[in-house]
Amino acid sequence: MQLQFEQLDYQKEAIGAVADLFVGEPNHAHQFEWGNAGAFVVSANRLHLPQHEIGKNLNAVQRRFRQPETEIGQYGMNFSVEMETGTGKTYVYLHTIFELNRRYGWQKFVIVVPSVAIREGVVQSIRATREHFANRFDKPVVNANVYDSKRLHILRGFAQNRNIEILVMNIDAFKKDGNVINRVNESGEAPIKQISDTRPIVMVDEPQNMETELAKQAIEALNPLFVLRYSATHKQPYHKLYSLNPIEAYNKKLVKQIVVQSVLAKNDVNGAYVALKEIVYGKNKKPSAKVEIHYRDKKAVVKKTVTAKEGNDLFDKSNGNESYRHGFIVNGMDAENGRISFSGGTVLTIGENDDAVRDAVMKKQMEATIREHLHKEKRLNPKGIKVLSLFFIDKVANYRNGGKFARWFAEIYQRETGESADGVHDGYFSQDKDTNGNSKADEDTYDLIMRDKEKLLSFDSPLRFIFSHSALKEGWDNPNVFQICTFNETRSPIKKRQEIGRGLRLAVNQQGKRVRDESVNVLTVIPNESYEMFAANLQKEYEDECGIRFGNNYLKNHRQRVYQTFRQGFTLDPVFVAIWQKLQHKTRYRVDFAREDLIREAAKLLDRMPAVQKVQTASRTAKLYQSQTDGIWGEQIHSQSEDMDIEHDIPDVLQHIQQKTNLTRQTLFEILMQSGRIGEIPNNPQLFVDLAAEKILLALHGLMVEGIEYVKLPESGYEQSLADWREREANGAEFFLNQHTFEVSNAEKTIVNNYIDLNSDTEKNFARDCENHEDVVLYFKLPNWFKIPTPVGNYNPDWALVMKNSEKVYFVAETKNTGRGIQDGVDTDKLREAERQKIVCAEKHFAKLDGIAYCVVAKLEDLR
Structure with a gap:
């Protein structure tokens, strides 16, 4: 198969952005100069255009492509092009080489890469595009070589030849003084001088990986005419000329759309x-x-x-x-x-755990990947499109020599297809060892991957499922990767952008032609996390690496922080003092209930609780959406759960429930026996404990609330509580504005000057009505430290009010909105049980305080 290439509008723009930097420069095609490199002729690039003229061209290009304008002196002759993974970055800078040669006659080009993987990708692209560029540019003579310290003679040809000379170099081969290319030889010069004398145009691929001082000095030692940096994730933009960010590429359908199918354990505790x-x-x-x-x-x-x-x-x-x-x-x-x-x-x-469920989840991930692969094959094979799937794993031992991944694959593939898995899957590893992407072993691995790229795309090769380790990141991709499954448990070795980047490129058919059908170009990612987490992590990487500022996220992180200020002297206001003297009194409670009633009620609740679910695998599929304003999110399109057949060690269930309820083992034993649910413990012991404890506490709290009695304590904490108010009066309180924040217009009716921090429209409407109602003398939100003890936890009411009638009336109000019922007011039966129980306790507490009426209301007019 021969890959076919086409030039798209955005690629033309990126090429033109560089070429137009030098408008006004003469063509140097028939010029050369003598050098002193071993007394042989050096054909070198020349640049006559003054730097200030290049600066004018730079700003014109930046304006045309809506990039921030920079002064030429700020970064010198260093320029950046930003292009999302999968949009043809390598094609663009190779095409730029030919365009610069055509316009200006420049001949010497060095492509600097950070790794073996990227180097081999570049070499494969040069080979694949050779015929394409020959036809477009009238068949110029092109010599392309990879620098090798054992083949220094190629440097002589690079320096002398008057053709398009392309030299691909790994940064590690020339960034240290001890590198062969930097050592002075018998001629009295270091071999690198044969490159630097040519004033090469240097193109840096993935420059974010070469930002150390050593790497920068190495690039400078090449004596470049100018430097072009190409990446999807620039750390330092250096005169950015053109940008195609990931959001733009995704929404313009220049890359595959993404579906995330997460497979996670459910009820696994x-x-x-x-x-x-x-x-x-x-x-x-x-x-x-x-x-x-x-x-x-x-x-x-x-x-x-x-x-x-x-x-x-x-x-x-x-x-x-x-x-x-x-x-x-x-x-x-x-x-x-x-x-x-x-x-x-x-x-x-790191990355390992002793979770018995982990293998079951990963096996389900593999099953989901194989099924999705086979489903796409049925649809795409008739269109001449071969489907590939990529598995990322951490340990080669889990695949090689009969490892569990290979065993699972053979079992699942045979079950799904009825055929043997021999030949359809393989692993790209170096000598079956884990590697980090920088070793000689990696070089062997990546040579195989890059040289077989077209073969992998052909139906002639049976290989369709590829296993690799996390070192396979930048530098390798294949347009027909349609599924990516991530088994590795660690989060650091491979980022989301690197992960999806292996399969973002648009698919090609058996003729090597790009397929632009949207229904075809869908990448399914099967990660080891929820689709919500996947989307959130991907968005954070876009923010951190691309500097993309998302609208909603920006508002969330930069929303207005304000100080709530208090009306000076409100603690001396007689109206405030009068109500606070009533409210500040403390109470304690005692409860009375029969043990037999608890056993009966708790057993009844346990009997009615849902069946205790086994540990499950939960598969949820969501389509990913990306927006500059709203960020990245998934919309679920399918979900499915399956029970796992796992035997659990049975813990001391009574002891675990006792820790949560503080009841005796005998009482708990009788409850469980009467409930008839003991047989469900093996399904999911911990879930049974949690559910049973919840129901038992519900019964216990219900009986306690039913029999609760509050007693007013003689001591008064009035001065201490007033000190807390005075601290707020002096210092205010910090909070974030939100849609429910109430802005005070009449501070005389409350205790704050500017804002009341609220959490619902019901509260906001209540505050507005209080401010406007002529009978309300004073209203204020009770502070979060004002709490009433109850058996189901401390309770913090919402509001305190003073209203005028024939005499002042004092209220504590709880605002709830349960929707309109048969009659006005709040239907407490619709509240959560814990809320309802706290309200019952509050009624009994305030009944012990003189002159305070406690009400649960939806609006001010409900007060009685």
Whole structure:
């Protein structure tokens, strides 16, 4: 197969942006100069145009393509072009070489790359486009070579020849003094001088990877006529000439659209799960580890990331989760190798965990990838389009020599197709070792990948599923990668942009022609995270790496921060003093209920609770949308859950429920026996514990609230509470404006001068009515430290009001909106049970205070 190339409008613009920098420069095609490199003739590039004229051209180009204008002296002869991955960046700068030669006669070009992978991608592109450019530019003579320290003779030809000379160089080959090219030889000169004498035009591919001082000095040592930098993610833009950012490319359909199919565990909170996320050094240079564990929250066990140091016990870090009681004291950390060890003998490295469910989830990811692949083959093969899928893994051992990934693949593929998986999948690894992308082993790997690019696209090759490690990032892609599945658990080796970049390019058919059908160009990503998290991480990378500022996110992060200021002297206002003296009184409560009633009511609630679900794999598919104003988000188009067949170790269920309820084991035993639900414990022990404890507490709280009695305490905390008010009066309070914030117009009716921080339209309407109502003398939002004790947690009412009638009337109001019912007011039966119970307690509390009426209302007129 021979890939076909076409020049698109945006590519013409990017090429023209560079070429037009030098409008006014003569053509040097028939000029050359003598050099002193070993007494042979050097044909060198020349530039006659004054720098200030180039500066004028620069600003004209920047205005044309809506880029920030920069002074030529700011970055000198360094220029940048920004193009999203998959839009033909390499094609553009190769085409630019021919255009600069045609217009200005320049002949010497050096392409500098940061890695073997990118170097091989460039070489493959030069080979693939040779015939295309020959036809477009009247067959010029082109010599393209890769620099090799063992083949220094090619430098002589590069310097002497008067053709288009392209030299591809890895930055590591010439950035150190000890490199062969920088060593002085018997001629008395270093080989690099044969390049620098030609004043080459230097094109830097992925320059963000070459921003160290050493790399910058190495590029400068080439003595470039000027430097062109091409990337999708510039760290430093250097006179940006043209930009095609990822949002523009995505929305203009210049790359594949993205669908995310996440496969995650659901209801998985059993056992002593530990996942090592990272090891960091603190100010005292002692390491600490961020580990994800099963944390015992108030209501349920949840996954949570905590920080642990040597000697810490995960039992304490998990808030007393019994699963960690033995064997989980941190014994040591190895930051260099990313490893943590525990007293029970468990040793984990970054990206690993001891979660029994992990393999089941990854197997479901593989199954989802294979099924999606086969589905697309049925649709695209008749159109002459071969479908490829790419799996990212961390450990080669999990694939090679009968590793679990290879076994799973063979099993799933045979089950789905009825055929053997032999020949349809392979792994691109170097000598079956994990690599980091910089070794000689990597060079062998990437040579194979790049040279077989067209073969992979052909139906003649049976290979359709590719396994690789995370080192495969910039430098390799294939237009017919339609599925990317990520098994690796770590977040650092491969970013979202690198991940999707391997499959963003538009597909090609068997004739090598680009296919622009939108229904064809869809990349399905099967990540190891939710589609919401995938979208959020991708958006953050766009912000951090491309400087894209999203509208909503900008507002969220930069919304107006304001200070709430208080009316001076309000604490001395007689109206405020009168109501506060009533409100500040404390109470305590006592409850009375029968044990038999608790057992009966709790067992009844357990009997009615939903069936305890097994641990499941939850697959959710969402189409990704991208917008400059709204950011990146997914809209779910499909979901499916399946039970996992996993046997769990059964914990001491009574002990776990006892920790949550503080009831005796005997009482709990009788509740569980009467409920008839004990048989569901093996389905999901921890979920059973959490659900059962929730229902038992609901019954307990209901009986406590029903039998609660408040007693007014004799002591008064009036002066202390007044001191808290005075602190607010003096210092104000900081908060963020939102759509519910109420702006005060009449400060005499309340205690603040400017804003009341609110969270709903119901509260905002209530405040507006209070300000406007002639009978309201004073109203104010009760502070969050004003709390009433209840069996279901402390309760913080909303409002305090003073209204005039024949005499002043004092109210505490709770604003709720349950929707319009048969009659006006709030239907408390529609509130959450905990809310309703707190309201019942509040009624009994305020009944003990003199002259205070407590009401639950939807609006001011509901006050009675």
